[in-house]
Amino acid sequence: MYYLYIIQSEKTGRFYVGVTNNIQKRFGEHNSGLVKSTAPYKPWGLKKAEEFSDINSAYKRERFIKAKHSRKIIENIILS
Numbered sequence: 715m716y717y718l719y720i721i722q723s724e725k726t727g728r729f730y731v732g733v734t735n736n737i738q739k740r741f742g743e744h745n746s747g748l749v750k751s752t753a754p755y756k757p758w759g760l761k762k763a764e765e766f767s768d769i770n771s772a773y774k775r776e777r778f779i780k781a782k783h784s785r786k787i788i789e790n791i792i793l794s
Contacts, residue, residue: 715735715765715766715767716733716734716735716765716766716767716768716769716771716772717733717734717735717737717763717764717765717766717772718731718732718733718763718764718766718772718775718776718779719731719732719733719734719737719740719741719760719762719763719764720760720761720762720763720779720788720791720792721741721744721752721758721759721760721761722758722759722761723752723755723756723757723758724757724758724759725755725756725757726755728755729761729785729788730744730751730752730755730758731776731779731780731788732776733769733772733773733776735769737760737763741758741760744756744758745757745758761792762791762792779791
């Protein structure tokens with residue numbers, strides 16, 4: 715299984731959208747500062763995870779969300 719995940723910085727409110735096959739491990743990497751792009755904004759809270767049977771579907775969903783460049787889109791996805 716693959717997961718699209720949305721995390722939010724508890725410090726700044728910034729969102730991050732990513733794809734992984736091990737959500738617990740990846741979430742830990744974000745909160746321990748191992749991911750360069752998210753390290754300055756930790757701690758992070760997991761807001762949403764969507765499960766996909768293949769990586770291509772997960773990446774397609776990630777590209778859709780990121781292409782919108784919209785906080786409102788992300789907030790609506792989290793609420794759904």
